[in-house]
Amino acid sequence: xxxxxxxxxxxxxxxxxSPGERSSARPSEPAIPEVDARNTFRxxxxxxxxxxxxxxxxxxxxxxxxxxxxxxAAGLSPLPAKTPLNVKVVRRxxxxxxxxxxxxxxxxxxxxxxxxxxxxxxxxxxFPAILLxxxxxxxxxxxxxxSYSVPALGVNLALQGYIAxxxxxxxxxxxxxxxxxxxxxxxxxxxxxxxxxxLWNSIRALDYLQSLAEVDSRRIGATGGSGGxxxxxxxxxxxxxxxxxxxxxxxxxxxxxxxxxxxxxxxxLGTSNVEIASMMAPRPMLVVSSTRDWTKHTPSEEFPWxxxxxxxxxxxxxxxxxxxxxxxxxxxxxxxxxxxxxxxxMRKSLSPAxxxxxxxxxxxxxxxxxxxxxxxxxxxxxxxxxxxxxxxASRLQTEQADPADLRQSMQDALGADWPNQIVxxxxxxxxxxxxxxxxxxxxQWTPGNGTPVLLVHHDGAAAAMRESLAEQVLRAGRPxxxxxxxxxxxxxxxxxxxxxxxxxxxQTEDAYRAQDIVTALAFLxxxxxxxxxxxxxxxxxxxxxFAAAAASIDLDLLVDLNGFSGLDEDFANRFFVxxxxxxxxxxxxxxxVNRVRLAVPSGFRHR
Numbered sequence: 001x002x003x004x005x006x007x008x009x010x011x012x013x014x015x016x017x018s019p020g021e022r023s024s025a026r027p028s029e030p031a032i033p034e035v036d037a038r039n040t041f042r043x044x045x046x047x048x049x050x051x052x053x054x055x056x057x058x059x060x061x062x063x064x065x066x067x068x069x070x071x072x073a074a075g076l077s078p079l080p081a082k083t084p085l086n087v088k089v090v091r092r093x094x095x096x097x098x099x100x101x102x103x104x105x106x107x108x109x110x111x112x113x114x115x116x117x118x119x120x121x122x123x124x125x126x127f128p129a130i131l132l133x134x135x136x137x138x139x140x141x142x143x144x145x146x147s148y149s150v151p152a153l154g155v156n157l158a159l160q161g162y163i164a165x166x167x168x169x170x171x172x173x174x175x176x177x178x179x180x181x182x183x184x185x186x187x188x189x190x191x192x193x194x195x196x197x198x199l200w201n202s203i204r205a206l207d208y209l210q211s212l213a214e215v216d217s218r219r220i221g222a223t224g225g226s227g228g229x230x231x232x233x234x235x236x237x238x239x240x241x242x243x244x245x246x247x248x249x250x251x252x253x254x255x256x257x258x259x260x261x262x263x264x265x266x267x268x269l270g271t272s273n274v275e276i277a278s279m280m281a282p283r284p285m286l287v288v289s290s291t292r293d294w295t296k297h298t299p300s301e302e303f304p305w306x307x308x309x310x311x312x313x314x315x316x317x318x319x320x321x322x323x324x325x326x327x328x329x330x331x332x333x334x335x336x337x338x339x340x341x342x343x344x345x346m347r348k349s350l351s352p353a354x355x356x357x358x359x360x361x362x363x364x365x366x367x368x369x370x371x372x373x374x375x376x377x378x379x380x381x382x383x384x385x386x387x388x389x390x391x392x393a394s395r396l397q398t399e400q401a402d403p404a405d406l407r408q409s410m411q412d413a414l415g416a417d418w419p420n421q422i423v424x425x426x427x428x429x430x431x432x433x434x435x436x437x438x439x440x441x442x443x444q445w446t447p448g449n450g451t452p453v454l455l456v457h458h459d460g461a462a463a464a465m466r467e468s469l470a471e472q473v474l475r476a477g478r479p480x481x482x483x484x485x486x487x488x489x490x491x492x493x494x495x496x497x498x499x500x501x502x503x504x505x506x507q508t509e510d511a512y513r514a515q516d517i518v519t520a521l522a523f524l525x526x527x528x529x530x531x532x533x534x535x536x537x538x539x540x541x542x543x544x545x546f547a548a549a550a551a552s553i554d555l556d557l558l559v560d561l562n563g564f565s566g567l568d569e570d571f572a573n574r575f576f577v578x579x580x581x582x583x584x585x586x587x588x589x590x591x592x593v594n595r596v597r598l599a600v601p602s603g604f605r606h607r
Contacts, residue, residue, distance in 0.1 A: 031423040037438025038486065038512055041495045042505040044256040044263065048272035050305055056312040063279050066271060067238055072412040073267035073504075074199045075191030075390075075582055076238075078397055078405070083109050085208055090370040095361065097121050098158035102370050104174065105167075107204040109389065110381040114174025115167035115205065116141060116368050118154035119214075128219035128346040129209045130157055131235070131242075132166040133202060135226030135330070136259060140172035142365055147329045148225060151368070155360045160339065161347055163215055167205050169227070169261055170194050174370045175201075178383050181260045185572045188503070191582040192390050194260040195234075195267065202235040210241070218243065219346050223338055225249055225330030230262045230273070237279035244345045246338045248288040248330045251277045253302050255294035258500070265503035265578030269415055278306045282315035286341040289321065293328040332357045391581075398584035407592055409583035410550045415507050416515045418552040422523045431481070433523045441516045443483035451556075452479035452528040454520050458539040460484040467537055479528055483520045485540070486512035503578055510543055511577045517547035525553050534558070542575045549592040557593065 042048075053059040071077040083106070090102040101117040120127060134150050137143040141150045150166050157164040171180025171194075183193055202222075210217045221244035224232045229250030236242040250257070253274050257263060268276075277287070287303060289295035295302075303321040310319045322337040339355040366372040381389070398406065411417065419435040426432075431445040444461045453473045457464035461482035464470060473480045488496070488509050496502055496509075517534070524532045535558040536544035542564050548557045564570050566586030571577070584591070 031436045032425055032432045032434045033438055033440050036440040036486070038507075039489045039492050041492055041499065041502065043499055044258050044268075044501055044504070045254070046505070048253045048256075048274065050253070050272065050275050050278075053309070053312065059309060059312050062275075066275060066279060068408070068412055069266065069269065069271070070199075070234060070238055070276070072409070072579055072582075073191065073264040074196030074234075075193065075264075075394075075579070076196055076200060076203075077409060077412060077582075078401070079203075080108065080200065080393060080397075082204070082207065085204060085211070087208060091367075093363075093367055098155060100154070100363075100368070102368060104370050104377065105204065105208055107201050108386070111177055111386055112175070112377050112380060113167055113201045113205065114141075114370055115165055116154065118158040118162075118164040118166070120158050120161050120163070124214040126216035127161055127163045127214055128221070128342075129163040129165070129212075129215045130342070131202065131205055131209065131220070131222040131224075131232075132157075132164055133198075133222070133224040133228040133231035133235075134166065134169060134172075135224060135228040136169075137226075139365075140168055141166045142173060142363075142368055144362060147327065147331050149330075149335075151363055152332075152357065152360050153223075153330070153335055156335065156339065156357055157342075159358065160343070160350060160354060162342070163209065163212065165205055165209055167201065170198050170201070176371075176374065177376050177380055178386060182383065183260065185576070186568045187387070188265050188578040189568055189571050189576075189581040190387075190391055190394060191264070191579040192387055193264045195262060195264040198231060198261045199234055199238070202231055203239055206235070206239060206241055217241070221245060221342060221346065223248065223342075225334070226328060227257065227259055227262060228330075230257050233273065233277040233280065236283070236285075237276050240283075242280075242283070244284045244342060245280050246286040246288065246341060247277060248334050248338070249290055249293055249295050249328055251287050251289070251298065251302055251306075252294045254297065256504075263501040263504040266412075266415065266507070267504045269505065269507065274302050274305055278309040281306075281309045282313035282318055284318040284341075284345050285320075286338060287319070287321045288324070288334050288337055290324045290326045290329060292326060299323045394582050395584075398582075398588050401584070401588075403592060406584055406588045407550065410546065410588065410592065413577055413579040413583040414511050414514045414546060414550050416511070416518050416547070416550045419519060419522045422519065422526055424523060424527075433519060435519055439486075439515070439519070441483055441485070441519055443481050443520065446474060446480045448474075448477045448479040450476070450478040451531055451533055452481065452524045453533045453535060454517070454524055455480060455482040455535050455537070456485060456517055456520075456540045456544055457482070457537040460487075464537060469535060469537070479524070481520060481524060483516060485516040485543075508576050508578070510575050513540075514543050514547040514550065514577075517544055518551050521547075521551055521553060521555065531555060536560070539574070545589050546575065546577070546580070549589040 086106040088104040093100040099119045103115040105113045107113045134141045144151050154164045154166050168175035222232045222242050223246035225248040229247035232247045236245045289298035335357050343350045424433045431443045433441045455464040461484050464482035531554050533556045541559040
């Protein structure tokens with residue numbers, strides 16, 4: 001529905017509340033912070049200290065949530081349709097002991113990924129296979145330096161009896177239909193970003209390896225250095241087909257990655273690469289670090305934390321760290337450490353002599369490229385067409401999704417959750433509530449009898465209490481809560497505008513305000529029980545609709561959308577939440593209510 005300009009009375013019959021969510025609110029002054037922690041921003045250089053997990057069950061719950069968070073940030077929730085890969089072998093290079101294929105892989109309709117497949121020579125048989133995403137060295141999968149060489153890695157793995165697939169980052173070498181760095185407000189709304197496209201390419205590259213008869217699909221691993229390591233542990237976090245991994249020089253609590261393919265809105269809300277890499281557990285993982293980059297603390301800080309996660313699975317022996325005295329790299333020493341690690345899991349018959357890094361015959365760039373002249377596939381769509389195809393496919397997916405999946409996507413977009421318990425403190429009519437996660441919501445509470453009402457005004461509780469609707473509720477003797485939903489400090493607003501990748505680590509004000517509405521609903525449900533009525537005044541209407549769509553209770557919603565039609569421009573100007581269009585936008589929010597009818601309550605004054 002679009003063009004809604006009148007008040008809507010929405011009667012919502014949302015998901016039933018679980019027994020664990022029915023506990024009543026209890027006072028707990030120490031759990032409510034003096035200052036809302038959401039006004040303290042984080043970025044990719046913030047020192048993260050991961051939380052401790054006391055049980056495997058706690059970690060598995062956290063892991064499942066992190067997987068949803070990664071996939072949603074990447075625009076891959078739900079996963080796009082896996083269309084035919086239509087692999088084209090451009091040429092094959094035969095050399096002593098191995099061959100190299102130059103490939104184009106159609107990972108999305110009309111979008112092609114460039115790659116090189118390194119194969120052992122001899123009779124085809126089921127070989128283990130390794131994905132080789134590359135880092136941010138200038139020449140990508142072609143780079144052949146002493147400190148970093150993709151061809152050396154690919155050739156040596158092939159000589160050791162692996163099939164190895166080296167593939168492009170977005171915007172590198174043969175994969176130039178879309179630039180490496182792209183985006184804007186519309187792209188954020190649709191979760192269309194470099195990180196997500198790259199992660200999708202990795203998933204499809206894994207699909208391709210699995211499709212090869214000579215690949216043992218039970219023995220597939222991944223390894224990469226720097227930005228390639230980021231791709232390695234992100235893929236391993238969301239795709240269990242990666243059975244062994246070796247991220248090199250990237251798992252750090254001090255620097256999370258400063259490139260578009262390592263960042264996306266909502267990606268690292270409350271987490272870091274240390275937790276993400278730990279999602280590999282209990283599958284075998286080697287973490288390679290060095291003394292002269294941001295992984296210099298790994299043996300004493302990051303690796304012990306990762307070990308504790310593996311111990312929860314009793315898989316202590318399946319995670320290792322090799323710490324080298326070197327600069328940022330994937331050099332010969334790092335490669336040989338990876339060879340030894342992979343052989344212990346995949347190629348136990350290899351001798352120590354076979355696990356040394358052998359010199360390779362150099363390749364000309366033209367040998368390894370499908371398009372040595374820098375061209376793109378003839379007739380293939382460009383950026384604007386591919387973005388439009390993404391939006392069309394996304395909308396079709398959400399239209400076909402069931403309500404439970406839609407609600408989950410709405411919660412993922414907002415970063416909103418239904419609290420299991422609310423902590424609160426009441427001083428006269430002044431109420432403080434919190435989920436116990438550093439958030440602080442202030443409001444005015446008037447007890448009474450009957451169905452409770454949550455009143456939300458764009459300008460806060462005091463403005464809401466001046467409305468005639470508040471007077472009507474109080475005159476009827478019903479419980480009334482008016483809240484001051486989240487407001488950024490001027491300093492945070494400045495950070496929002498100026499910090500790179502701010503939205504990877506922090507949410508927008510609109511998303512935080514929606515969570516506060518959900519938190520207030522949870523307070524009323526736990527304090528009063530039964531149905532709750534939510535009335536939204538002035539410009540608060542759109543946020544209230546989306547908060548209600550993400551909530552987990554039966555409620556009645558009174559809201560003015562005031563002409564909000566669900567276009568990208570509407571969201572950009574009035575409710576900016578990254579991924580909200582990918583989650584279904586206005587249509588999905590309206591779908592998550594049970595009945596819609598027009599109503600203009602008496603005395604309800606428009607702002």
